[in-house]
Amino acid sequence: MREEKLFAKYKEDVFRTSYYMLQDYQEAEDLTQDVFIKAFAQEYWEIEHQRAWLLRITVNLCLNHLKRKRRIVLMDSFVKWAVQLVEPRKVEQQIEEMEQKSEIHDLLQLLPIKIRGVIILKYLHQLKNEEIARVLHIPVGTVKSRTNKGLHILRQYIELDTYRELVLCEEIEGGVRG
Amino acid sequence: MNDLERRVERLFQNDALELPDFDRMWKSINPTGALKRRTIVRGSLHFVIASLLIAIIFFGWNTEQGIQIRQKLASFIIESNNTLGESIDAQAEKIVNQHVTRLKMEVQALKLQLEREIKSLDQQLSMIQVVKDLPTKKDYILLLSNYLPEGAYIQSYVHINDYLWYNEGRVNQYTSLFAAKYSRSSSEKLVQKLDEINVKKFEVANYEVYYLTDDNFHYLVWNQAIDGQLATYAVGTSLENGFTVDEMKKVVEAYID
Numbered sequence: 481m482r483e484e485k486l487f488a489k490y491k492e493d494v495f496r497t498s499y500y501m502l503q504d505y506q507e508a509e510d511l512t513q514d515v516f517i518k519a520f521a522q523e524y525w526e527i528e529h530q531r532a533w534l535l536r537i538t539v540n541l542c543l544n545h546l547k548r549k550r551r552i553v554l555m556d557s558f559v560k561w562a563v564q565l566v567e568p569r570k571v572e573q574q575i576e577e578m579e580q581k582s583e584i585h586d587l588l589q590l591l592p593i594k595i596r597g598v599i600i601l602k603y604l605h606q607l608k609n610e611e612i613a614r615v616l617h618i619p620v621g622t623v624k625s626r627t628n629k630g631l632h633i634l635r636q637y638i639e640l641d642t643y644r645e646l647v648l649c650e651e652i653e654g655g656v657r658g
Numbered sequence: 659m660n661d662l663e664r665r666v667e668r669l670f671q672n673d674a675l676e677l678p679d680f681d682r683m684w685k686s687i688n689p690t691g692a693l694k695r696r697t698i699v700r701g702s703l704h705f706v707i708a709s710l711l712i713a714i715i716f717f718g719w720n721t722e723q724g725i726q727i728r729q730k731l732a733s734f735i736i737e738s739n740n741t742l743g744e745s746i747d748a749q750a751e752k753i754v755n756q757h758v759t760r761l762k763m764e765v766q767a768l769k770l771q772l773e774r775e776i777k778s779l780d781q782q783l784s785m786i787q788v789v790k791d792l793p794t795k796k797d798y799i800l801l802l803s804n805y806l807p808e809g810a811y812i813q814s815y816v817h818i819n820d821y822l823w824y825n826e827g828r829v830n831q832y833t834s835l836f837a838a839k840y841s842r843s844s845s846e847k848l849v850q851k852l853d854e855i856n857v858k859k860f861e862v863a864n865y866e867v868y869y870l871t872d873d874n875f876h877y878l879v880w881n882q883a884i885d886g887q888l889a890t891y892a893v894g895t896s897l898e899n900g901f902t903v904d905e906m907k908k909v910v911e912a913y914i915d
Contacts, residue, residue, distance in 0.1 A: 483688065491680050499675065509678045516687050584669040603663065604670040635662055 483520050490534050491516075493605065497535060500588055500600050501542035511541055535605065536615045539597045546593055590637055591630050598626040599634075707731065849881050862907055863914040869903065878906050882914065 494515050499508035515538050527533045588596050601612045602623075609627075613620045659667075710731040717723040849868070858869045860878075867880040878893045893906050901909075 484684065487680075487684055487687065491683070492677065495678060495680075496675065505678075509683065512678075513683055513687050520687075582669075582673045582675070584666075584673050587666070587669070599666065603667045606667075631662055631666075634666065638662070638665075 482525055483516075486519065486524060486530065487516055490531060493531065494534055494538050496604060497538045497600055498542060500584070500604065501539065501593070501596060502545065503585065503589055507545070511538070511545060514541055532607075532611060532615050535601065535607075536617075539601070539616060543593060543597070587634055587637065590633055595626045595630040595633075598623055599630045602627060849879075860907065862910045865910075865914055867907070867910055871897065876903065876906075878903075878910050880910065880914075 491512065495508055495512045498511040498515070499505060502508050502511065515534060518537055518541070519534060524530065524533075588599070591599060597616065598612055601607045601615060602609075607615065609620050609623045612623045616623070710727055713727050714724050714731070717727065719728075860867050860869065862878075862880070865880050865882060867878050870877040870879060876897055880891055882891055891910075893909050
């Protein structure tokens with residue numbers, strides 16, 4: 481079956497892209513299914529670059545999904561804050577939640593969604609600028625500028641994080657000496 | 659590629675992301691399995707016809723066995739064709755019916771959602787008016803809502819960026835009045851907890867309104883059921899240079915009315 485082959489070949493690419501874009505495991509699973517349902521409804525066997533085509537569907541669906549979701553994000557933040565105000569979480573619980581998320585997950589969260597898409601296509605899927613431009617239907621110059629902006633944000637964060645670690649190490653050492 | 663780019667690439671490669679159960683996912687993507695079954699039926703049919711043709715060649719076209727096999731082949735082809743045709747028709751009808759039912763449900767759900775959003779939008783718009791009419795110390799008002807039209811939301815968002823910064827769900831540098839509405843299962847839980855820890859509350863327009871505060875902000879929170887749907891509403895402002903409790907009460911009162 482052609483559908484099954486297509487699914488088997490690209491399921492991981494589609495899922496990873498969805499996960500890193502949406503930052504939510506359950507939503508990424510649902511969206512992966514949506515991507516393939518949408519792909520099967522079209523004449524996919526005639527598509528020359530199926531991977532790029534599927535990634536385009538994935539990124540577009542992610543953007544649409546986040547656009548819809550954005551409307552309720554602020555409210556979610558307030559709910560979480562309000563609940564926390566009356567029911568503070570335990571420190572262990574907070575640490576456990578932090579440990580479950582990887583460093584790349586945290587870093588991607590810092591990026592605006594359009595820049596995040598470019599960074600994922602470039603460094604996860606290792607697409608060239610021209611390929612990314614074709615996938616996202618944007619000029620190559622925009623790909624380059626989004627990449628630069630993304631790297632700039634990541635660099636700032638990584639440097640700040642390194643600085644924090646240094647300060648923490650110094651404090652610990654100071655504590656041990658003291 | 660510079661060091662940072664290599665580091666980002668390495669982080670992607672080394673991320674031990676647990677993959678989902680793709681078999682289960684495939685089953686839900688392909689719920690009817692119709693294509694697979696049709697392929698099997700067609701495959702079996704081709705095999706039987708090929709075997710009978712080989713048998714005819716082996717026994718000869720006009721021999722007694724050959725004639726018998728030819729008759730069997732003819733009847734088999736007619737029967738199989740009918741069965742296969744009926745089977746495919748039945749499956750096609752079933753799939754179409756499933757899609758029609760699903761589409762009807764989706765349309766119904768969308769209709770309901772749209773009605774709810776229009777109703778909510780009306781409420782929000784009247785609330786904006788109420789907030790605007792208040793004697794305010796600020797020259798801007800922020801209204802946060804998940805149901806505002808796209809343009810209004812974006813405008814608010816840009817504005818918020820100047821004065822507000824959301825970090826891990828906590829509001830910082832809050833200087834203006836805001837109003838929020840959210841509908842979640844946590845509505846009941848939140849009020850239950852507020853009761854448990856004996857939070858101060860007022861009665862406004864026959865509703866119990868809770869007064870939350872910390873070092874920088876204070877809020878009025880209340881639960882209200884509209885058309886049988888329970889939702890939690892909140893109005894908040896900064897303690898230092900925002901609205902007073904009485905001013906916020908006016909907002910609540912006007913909104914409940």
